[in-house]
Amino acid sequence: xxxxxxxxxxxxxxxxxxxxxxxxxxxxxxxxxxxxxxxxxxxxxxxxxxxxxxxxxxxxxxxxxxxxxxxxxxxxxxxxxxxxxxxxxxxxxxxxxxxxxxxxxxxxxxxxxxxxxxxxxxxxxxxxxxxxxxxxxxxxxxxxxxxxxxxxxx
Amino acid sequence: xxxxxxxxxxxxxxxxxxxxxxxxxxxxxxxxxxxxxxxxxxxxxxxxxxxxxxxxxxxxxxxxxxxxxxxxxxxxxxxxxxxxxxxxxxxxxxxxxxxxxxxxxxxxxxxxxxxxxxxxxxxxxxxxxxxxxxxxxxxxxxxxxxxxxxxxxxxxxxxxxxxxxxxxxxxxxxxxxxxxxxxxxxxxxxxxxxxxxxxxxxxxxxxxxxxxxxxxxxxxxxxxxxxxxxxxxxxxxxxxxxxxxxxxxxxxxxxxxxxxxxxxxxxxxxxxxxxxxxxxxxxxxxxxxxxxxxxxxxxxxxxxxxxxxxxxxxxxxxxxxxxxxxxxxxxxxxxxxxxxxxxxxxxxxxxxxxxxxxxxxxxxxxxxxxxxxxxxxxxxxxxxxxxxxxxxxxxxxxxxxxxxxxxxxxxxxxxxxxxxxxxx
Numbered sequence: 125x126x127x128x129x130x131x132x133x134x135x136x137x138x139x140x141x142x143x144x145x146x147x148x149x150x151x152x153x154x155x156x157x158x159x160x161x162x163x164x165x166x167x168x169x170x171x172x173x174x175x176x177x178x179x180x181x182x183x184x185x186x187x188x189x190x191x192x193x194x195x196x197x198x199x200x201x202x203x204x205x206x207x208x209x210x211x212x213x214x215x216x217x218x219x220x221x222x223x224x225x226x227x228x229x230x231x232x233x234x235x236x237x238x239x240x241x242x243x244x245x246x247x248x249x250x251x252x253x254x255x256x257x258x259x260x261x262x263x264x265x266x267x268x269x270x271x272x273x274x275x276x277x278x
Numbered sequence: 279x280x281x282x283x284x285x286x287x288x289x290x291x292x293x294x295x296x297x298x299x300x301x302x303x304x305x306x307x308x309x310x311x312x313x314x315x316x317x318x319x320x321x322x323x324x325x326x327x328x329x330x331x332x333x334x335x336x337x338x339x340x341x342x343x344x345x346x347x348x349x350x351x352x353x354x355x356x357x358x359x360x361x362x363x364x365x366x367x368x369x370x371x372x373x374x375x376x377x378x379x380x381x382x383x384x385x386x387x388x389x390x391x392x393x394x395x396x397x398x399x400x401x402x403x404x405x406x407x408x409x410x411x412x413x414x415x416x417x418x419x420x421x422x423x424x425x426x427x428x429x430x431x432x433x434x435x436x437x438x439x440x441x442x443x444x445x446x447x448x449x450x451x452x453x454x455x456x457x458x459x460x461x462x463x464x465x466x467x468x469x470x471x472x473x474x475x476x477x478x479x480x481x482x483x484x485x486x487x488x489x490x491x492x493x494x495x496x497x498x499x500x501x502x503x504x505x506x507x508x509x510x511x512x513x514x515x516x517x518x519x520x521x522x523x524x525x526x527x528x529x530x531x532x533x534x535x536x537x538x539x540x541x542x543x544x545x546x547x548x549x550x551x552x553x554x555x556x557x558x559x560x561x562x563x564x565x566x567x568x569x570x571x572x573x574x575x576x577x578x579x580x581x582x583x584x585x586x587x588x589x590x591x592x593x594x595x596x597x598x599x600x601x602x603x604x605x606x607x608x609x610x611x612x613x614x615x616x617x618x619x620x621x622x623x624x625x626x627x628x629x630x631x632x633x634x635x636x637x638x639x640x641x642x643x644x645x646x647x648x649x650x651x652x653x654x655x656x657x658x659x660x661x662x663x664x665x666x667x668x669x670x671x672x673x674x675x676x677x678x679x680x681x682x683x684x685x686x687x688x689x690x691x692x693x694x695x696x697x698x699x700x701x702x
Contacts, residue, residue, distance in 0.1 A: 140400075140441040142481055146463035149446050174463075187465050187622075188446035190405045202406075206367040207566065208524040210612045211604050244449060244616060245367040246406050249524035249596070250531045259408040 126169050130155055134173055145176045148184050152191050161192040189243065197232045197239040199277045202256040206245035212252035213266075218242075220267045221255075224274065237277070280510055282498040283491070283518060284534040287378030293413055296420040299381040307497030308426065311389045312434040315500070317348065320393040324496065326504035328516035332371075333361055333452075333489030334564060334593045336515075336582035339496075345476035346394040346484045357485040358396040360387060360493055361457060362403040362410070365449045366565040367616060369594040371520035372490035374532050376403075376410035379494075380417035384440070386493035388426060389500055391438050394476075394486040399440045402457055405447040414442055449620035453669050454487050456622065467624040468669035491520055513538035513581045521580060522596030523549035526556050526604070532596065538584065542576040545599065556601040560685065564593020566613050567674030569681035570600070589681070605701035606686045607693050610679055611639040617675040628672035631662045635679065647694040655690075656683060 126134075133154045138147040151170050156162055162170075162185060164178075171181040185191040192200075203221060205214055222228055225238055232239040248254045251263025255270075262273055286294050286302055294302060311320055325340025346356065360383070364372040376383060383401070391399050403411055418440055421427045429437050448466055450456045455469035458480050479485025495517055499507050507516045515537050521544050522532035528550030535544070541561060545551065552558055560570040563580065569590040571578065578588045585592050600609060618632035635658050638651050659680040664673045683690065692700050 140443070141461075141463070143462070146461060148463040149460070150444070153444070153446060176463075183465050184463065188405075188448050190446040205612070206616055207562075207598055207609060207612055208368045210609070211525050211598070211600070243406070243447075244365055244620065245369070247364055247370040247373045247404075249368045249370050249598075250522070252524060252530070256406060 126155065126166070126173065127158070130158055131173065134170070138174070144174045145180075148174055148176070148181055149188065149191075152181075152185055156192060161195050167193075189241075195232070197236050199237060199257050200239045200241060202241050202243035202246070203229075204244070204246045204248075204252070204254050204256075205242045208245070208249035209253040214253050217253050217255070217265050217267070217270060220270055224271065238274075279536065281518060281534040282502075282510070283375060283382070283494050283520065284378065286382070287374070289378075293377065293379055293417075294381065296381060296417070296424055299379070303501070304381055304497075305385055305426065307500035308385050308388055309432065311392055311500055312432045312436060317393050317395055320389060320500065323504055324393070324499055327495075327499045327507040328504075328511075328514060329492065329495055329499065329507070330515050330582055331489055332491035332495075332519070332595075334366070334567075334591070336592060339488060339492055342476060342488070343390070343394050343486055345474065346396075346486055347477065348395060352395070353483050355398055356394060356396040356483055357480045358387065358391040358394060358399040359454075359457065359461065359480065359485055359487045360399070360401045360490060361452060361454065361487065362401050362407070362490045363445055363451045363457065364407070364490070365404055365447075365452055366567075366594050367613070368524050368562070368598045369522070369565055369596045371522055371532055371594065371596055373407055373410055374520065375490055375494050376407065377413055380410075380413045381421070382494050382497065383414070383490060384417055384421050384426070386496040387440060388421075388431065388438055389496050390486060390488060390493055392436055394484070395436075396484075396486060397437050397439065399438060400461060400480075401440070401442050402451070402461060403442060403444050404451075405445050411442065411444060418442060448622075449616075450622045450669075450671060453671060456669070457487075458485065465622075467622045468671075470668070511537035511581075513579060513584065515581050515583075519580070519595050521548070523599055524596070525599035526553045526601045527551065527599050528553055538579040538581040540577050540579055541571060541597070544580065544597065545576065549599070552599070552601060556603060558599055559602050559604075559606070560600045562598040562600070562678055563590050564595045564597065566617060567591075567670075567677055568593040569677045570685060572685055591677070603701065605643070605699055606682055606689050607639065607643050608699060608701065610682050611636070611643045613678055614639050614675065617671070621671065625668040627662050627667045628669075631658055632672055632675060634658065635662075642690060642693045643699055645693070645696075645698040647690070647697075649694055651694065652683065652687065652690055655679065659683070 137150040171178040460466035575588040614636040618636040
């Protein structure tokens with residue numbers, strides 16, 4: 125069941141739009157903030173609150189990169205794979221991350237600590253190559269820097 | 279050299295708060311708008327200034343606003359949407375403006391909304407711009423507290439609610455009609471045009487739609503006038519432009535410069551030239567949908583018309599610099615992988631065609647290309663064009679590919695002949 129807090133936050137953001145369903149993305153992000161990901165059950169409950177069908181809401185949810193329909197690790201690593209980062213050494217850092225974490229893209233480490241995802245341009249091309257972990261941007265990456273950053277995550 | 283857009287931006291400190299922004303001359307454009315100008319006069323000033331849309335298309339901002347129905351018979355409510363979904367590869371100019379001077383954007387939003395008499399405005403912000411989000415939220419709250427947003431702004435009778443909408447990450451949302459669907463809570467697929475958003479937009483109501491950098495110019499135009507604004511530029515398009523460069527240059531970054539500086543000037547004076555031992559082979563002037571420009575054209579000016587004369591487009595104006603150690607086939611493979619992945623899937627040429635192009639390029643890059651692949655790629659650049667697709671995403675993506683095949687066909691042939699990437 126959605127918590128009272130979640131319902132309250134969804135209701136507040138729904139007031140920004142003339143129609144409830146417009147708050148779909150906001151609502152899913154609110155719930156994801158609390159639970160880490162969106163299960164089928166939670167998706168149905170959010171759809172109920174927004175007075176739309178679960179299928180309709182899922183069509184929206186699956187359209188976006190940042191609505192997680194499967195469980196993710198405590199830290200989600202987004203590695204920019206767009207053109208400037210590619211020129212500046214994306215392949216090397218992507219290999220290093222996969223080797224260091226022992227997982228491929230789209231996977232989560234066995235201890236539930238990290239999920240590794242590719243991401244389109246993070247808009248920090250002057251600091252390429254870049255990645256983002258838990259809303260924090262890291263630029264001018266190399267193997268040594270990546271190891272330090274990973275070590276600082278609990 | 280005047281730099282109105284970045285005059286308050288310092289990388290070593292947080293942005294100006296409302297009081298500091300006002301001390302620096304901020305919100306004077308708003309005061310003037312609400313006390314001295316009619317909505318039509320605001321639109322006229324912007325039209326006179328030759329401000330062209332900074333999202334990439336370069337459409338006249340004043341003309342765009344003039345399409346919005348005005349007067350008592352106009353459908354209500356009207357909307358203003360700011361496109362802050364900056365996801366174009368190699369583009370980071372709007373982030374700089376939103377993080378660096380959020381009140382400049384908000385002041386522009388209020389003036390623009392007044393010009394079209396919109397009473398609700400949304401800033402559609404991309405998910406990854408977390409710092410911009412925090413700073414905009416703070417600034418919006420300050421503007422409400424000061425009475426610059428909300429009911430009866432500065433006693434003028436004009437009302438405006440401004441909401442920050444944080445998206446969830448999808449490139450196609452930058453396409454204006456897809457963005458409208460996204461805001462309505464639908465799958466973000468583009469809508470057919472006409473009708474155009476200024477007439478039939480968000481929830482079927484008239485909707486003005488502008489890029490962040492475009493809106494940031496508005497308060498300066500009102501405060502200093504169109505003559506001043508046009509003088510900022512070296513070409514007939516008014517104003518300055520946030521240019522940028524990334525790739526293997528000495529000083530990658532973004533700079534506010536007069537509209538119409540040359541490619542060479544940006545590359546050599548501002549980006550500091552190439553890193554040691556590297557030579558530039560080409561640039562992509564402004565994102566993944568702009569044709570390559572080679573060094574013979576580096577004296578071309580970076581403005582909307584001049585770049586068209588050398589077969590490209592300004593796009594977002596933040597260039598990717600391609601050096602001689604970077605494989606152009608690999609770079610095309612990267613771009614087409616991106617664009618195929620970001621296709622919304624709505625129309626067949628885009629959904630199927632781009633995936634096919636990406637697959638061919640990957641095969642060539644990995645040594646599995648065949649001689650007829652080049653013809654297949656060329657065929658796709660002719661088939662995936664405006665008129666065959668629902669929106670401009672896929673045709674735009676064909677622009678860099680088409681230029682790569684024109685300028686660097688030999689690179690493709692070498693991959694196919696050697697059965698490997700010669701750059702590895």
